[in-house]
Amino acid sequence: MMERRISVISVNYNGYSLTCAMIDSLRRHVTTPLEIVIVDNGSARDEAAPLRKRYPDVKVLRSERNLGFAGGNNLGFAAATGDYLLLLNNDTEVTEDTLHYLCETLDGDRSIGAVCPKIRFFAPPQHIQCIRDRHDTPYAHGAAMMVRRETLEKAGPMPEIYFLYYEELDWSVRIREQGWCIAYDPRCTVFHKESATTGQQSPLRSYCLTRNRLLFAWRNLRGGARLLSVAYQ
Numbered sequence: 001m002m003e004r005r006i007s008v009i010s011v012n013y014n015g016y017s018l019t020c021a022m023i024d025s026l027r028r029h030v031t032t033p034l035e036i037v038i039v040d041n042g043s044a045r046d047e048a049a050p051l052r053k054r055y056p057d058v059k060v061l062r063s064e065r066n067l068g069f070a071g072g073n074n075l076g077f078a079a080a081t082g083d084y085l086l087l088l089n090n091d092t093e094v095t096e097d098t099l100h101y102l103c104e105t106l107d108g109d110r111s112i113g114a115v116c117p118k119i120r121f122f123a124p125p126q127h128i129q130c131i132r133d134r135h136d137t138p139y140a141h142g143a144a145m146m147v148r149r150e151t152l153e154k155a156g157p158m159p160e161i162y163f164l165y166y167e168e169l170d171w172s173v174r175i176r177e178q179g180w181c182i183a184y185d186p187r188c189t190v191f192h193k194e195s196a197t198t199g200q201q202s203p204l205r206s207y208c209l210t211r212n213r214l215l216f217a218w219r220n221l222r223g224g225a226r227l228l229s230v231a232y233q
């Protein structure tokens with residue numbers, strides 16, 4: 001058996017069809033050996049069972065309650081065995097065999113603790129959602145980011161206090177505090193069906209974004225910058 005260098009961790013919440021499309025796209029296009037770990041994160045009905053039946057070689061976990069985005073990913077981290085851990089939203093797909101470029105970036109520079117691909121919107125005309133203008137970037141994008149196992153061990157798990165949104169930004173701060181940089185590799189592209197689970201205008205999304213902007217500022221800014229940011233928001 002070939003060594004599985006990449007563990008793909010994806011959180012499913014009432015998104016069985018999205019998750020299946022994501023897995024199918026990986027199988028269709030990616031030739032690098034993958035361990036796929038799906039966390040059914042408190043879906044209204046048990047979606048882990050049909051996922052296990054449809055994909056017997058995929059590692060599927062079930063949490064009876066919704067642990068939030070960070071909590072679900074942390075559960076997946078604990079079950080993953082790969083050298084590199086790829087957080088991949090279940091509302092994403094790939095269309096080319098490019099995940100190996102993220103591994104190459106991490107292999108080539110030990111100072112890099114995390115790397116993100118180019119992220120484009122899935123819907124036509126597939127505009128770019130996330131791109132960086134330099135190699136070193138302050139924040140990773142939670143829809144698709146690869147970290148070393150060592151990064152997780154030293155920076156700790158994703159902060160579960162946010163529940164939904166901004167947790168990857170806070171985690172990026174923790175990663176950089178450990179001395180790593182965060183890279184961007186445009187050779188790899190992931191297509192994102194943004195907010196397919198929560199909905200673009202859902203009350204939950206609006207609440208979490210507003211709450212977590214304040215929480216992020218309070219946790220990561222100091223002095224006058226903290227007070228000004230909180231007051232402004």
